[in-house]
Amino acid sequence: MSLHGLLSVTIGVPNVEETAAYYAEFGLAPAGDGWLATRDAGKQLRILPAPTRRLLELRVGADDPDDLARAAAGLARLGISPELRGTSLAATEPVTGVRAILDVAPRASQDTVPATPYNGPGRLDRQGHRAPGLVRTDRVRPRKLGHAVLGSTDHQATMAFFTDGLGFKISDRIKGVGAFLRCSTDHHNVLVLGAPVSFLHHTSWQVDDVDDVGRGACAMLEGRPERHVWGLGRHYAGSNFFWYLKDPAGNFSEYYSDMDCIIDDQLWTPEDLEGARGLFSWGPPPPPSFLHPEDLAAMMTGAHSAG
């Protein structure tokens, strides 16, 4: 069969408590042992201590042991020896040091959330009452983990690990810079970007609709405007609405909704995106710190002194 989903990510940060409190406020539920849970998919974020912020591990769901055998053979062709234990395969991506784990696990399914009614010309789907996004009083709580974005000093090698090794598929490419990769029907679950230092750019979390992207971000910004990074906008790759915020360790966290979905590989044509299209379709211009986070230089110095 195949890979079917991004199950969880483990991030390392120097300030575990403060960062965990941020993600609880972001809408994830503390679930013990450093884990936080989404509404639909359970424990999906683990926060562990590390000297500098980084992505330590990501877990991917696979249908059956054949998928692990296929990945083991693919990784071996790249000169990487995975550890295969029962229904789990683990391998370390050599450039970024990220540990990837394929776990044979049941496919997750989400309950259907009814479409939000929006009025349009000649189309009055909502009559006699205010837009639902205005009257919601509950705090936004992400439904599931969508994707993680990795900066890599050798994006070709890191991409090969995920595609030729683990079996991710390419949804779109950013010319000369990286690619959007999927291990599920979502347009992307991992994005690999060329960068001067290997680092975690952001994790992204699904909410119900564009109103919840806005509500979630605005709640996080109340009294904390410095958390704002970039939004509200709509990406071209994946089509999703986005709003990016910054956690206390410097990682970006994104609320998203309305991501492209690829059920039949034959019906999707990957594009080579150039210029602004690789970044977004509309929205405010991305701040320079989105592409080059302010702590990049410090991380490079750290990487050099550690190496």
Ligand SMILES: [Fe+2]
């Ligand atoms: Fe994203």
